[in-house]
Amino acid sequence: MTSIEDTARFRDAMFSYAPTPLKVLVRGEGARVWDADGVEYLDFLAGIAVNSLGHAHPVFVEAVTRQASTIAHVSNYFASQPQLELAERLKRLTGGDRVFFCNSGTEAIEAAIKVARRTGRPRILALEKSFHGRSTGALAITGKAAYREPFEPLLPGPEFLPTTVEALEAAMDDDVAALVLEPIKGEAGVLDLPDGYLRAARELTTRHGALLILDEIQTGAGRTGDWFAFQHDGIVPDLVALAKGIGGGFPIGALVAFGAAGDLLKPGDHGTTFGGNPLATATSNAVLGEIERTGLVGNARAMGELIRGGVLALANPAVTDVSGRGLLVGIGLAGPWAGAVATRALELGLIINAAAEDRIRLAPPLTIDTAHVDRFLSLFSQALTATVPAATEGPTR
Template identity: 60%
Template sequence: MTDTTTDTTTRDWRERQADDLMASYAPALRLLVRGEGCWVWDDEGTAYLDFLGGIAVNSLGHAHPVVVAAASSQAATLVHVSNYFTTPSQLELAERLKRITGAGEGGRVYFGNSGAEANEAAFKLARRNGGRTRILALKNAFHGRTMGALALTGKPALQQAFEPMVPGVEHLDSTVEALEVAMRDDVAALIVEPIKGETGVVPLPEGYLAAARRLTERHGALLIVDEIQTGVGRTGAWFDYQHAGIVPDAVTIAKGIAGGVPLSALVTFGRASSLFQRGDHGSTFGGNPFSTTVANAVLEEIETRDLLGNAARRGPQIRDAVLGMGSSLVTEVRGRGLLLGIGVVEGAAQPIADAALERGLIVNAINSTSIRIAPPLIVGDAEIAEFADRFGAALAAC
């Protein structure tokens, strides 16, 4: 019999990635082996200050005691049941989400596993709106890579290899004027990111969400807000649409909801809550007791420790630190709370991110002129001082 076992200790992790993992990602930057708080360590023992937070996922940082305790306890009790049953943690989380979103008693919750899945559910919800098929989305927005979510994503370069797209989606400029022209009584839904994360952390124009709410109500369309990246306290409120004082028809949630454990949700408001009928949608793993228990623990910690307030306070502190560096490479700082985009001169983003990593700081060059930062909501003075030192050194090196 042939021995097919491979001694992984004899192969470099980069070679193993190239041989064994799909080539849909760029080569990994480091091999990370553990984390604590706002820090992670690689296989060589080097520490890195994590100011990306797993791309806005690790709400409480790494190995937070609340997450560890909830995960350990639930894993020893009940990890998964089919959707023929419910569990106390699933019911608790649904009630909690209805409260913090503002959906209230008329709200309903659907659980999935990822942001793309939540947006797929939202797409199907829109198709249930009176038989209408026109869906409006925005240019340069990002809603996911599965086929429905990709059709919503206003980035032609991501779509071209997989055309034809799911039909019925129209992409608009992010202006109230463009929305007024496109909005008619045959529109099923408008889906928007309040801050375009994958475009470089670019907020919608002031007043856009209020106008979108007014126009969708007038024409019977659903207003769906994609809070995959902006939600769960990241911008200093539970959800970014709350800064605008509006109530949507549906909101999609993922990333930070369970502190790193895969989970997503679609929360509906009012009349949108009656659109899905039995059998319209489903998920094998969505809302299982393990993920919902951890999510309840994460959301409870955010609420009781005032991490919404922390995000609101720390964002301006980081903004001031970056602008105070006086670097000619930095053009602006965009965003809200702990989702910030540092605008830099053309072509500088990747060299700056690379220089930061060499100095033990994780940030993200999201395009040639934008660096994204999304540190854990627990970030404090000490971590911000370290960030300023290391990011300042990276700017100086470029």
């Protein structure tokens, strides 16, 4: 089956996704993938920060195979050893106290919203240009109007703030149930928070008795060069939503509660049939264990520095800034050329993402090495050179 034939099948069988997929991918190994026509690509997106160990990593494959041959699902009427082991591992890695398992990032955010509702306070604060998921609750606190407005009215109460300490100080009072934010705004193009913002957010929420809810769905599991991005700032949140990289490609989400926040939902207040099933938790345990055993958190920090330095060293006037930490990297462009650059990169054999019209997002596997970085820099430079000069008189479409 060729990519062209599969694309026609995709259009006939699927809805709500793009009418034509970029490529039909059939297999992967490490940081490389191949499409149905046998073309090889360097994958610097990793399923949008999901494939922490890359593709077909032996530890991932063995964990899925072993657990699937033992017991895969038991419902939430029962516990399992992998579930308990993963809960204890996440408590240790985050410093949290209790864990709720679900199946995705948006579900982790939905659980966090229900915790916030249990405070009895009416207001939830979120940030402009934020992204927290596509379900109606998560969408209600997503600071991108284009995503929200077609589905309004949504959950009442969320308010969207500019990302400044001054705006947060002005909005915060004793009616606020929670402040929800991403330590780095991934979907917006990997936008960093201002220096000191997270510490100010912790101080203000504590002063007013509000919850600080961190969306670490994209930044967690070592991606930013710390196990979790909040640890870089030395603060302790009330709730942390996790997904993506903790499963390494297997769907799983989690909400970690710190202190009294873990007591706000009572038994029966929330649940999920598949959350924390043995197959998902065994796989997550294996992925996180491998990250820990092989020092991939430090590797993310080191490779991220190489990427950022390498992009800046290209000295291409089209590049305005390089943002993010570890292996969550944003590249700002001087014009709305990100889509054209990403398309040309794909033609050259490099997978990257146009997260905004003028921003490229990188989120490669945590396992990449210097050879991968060198290859990325070569291909990215070629994509920029081939695309941006033609785009300088106006947007390339």
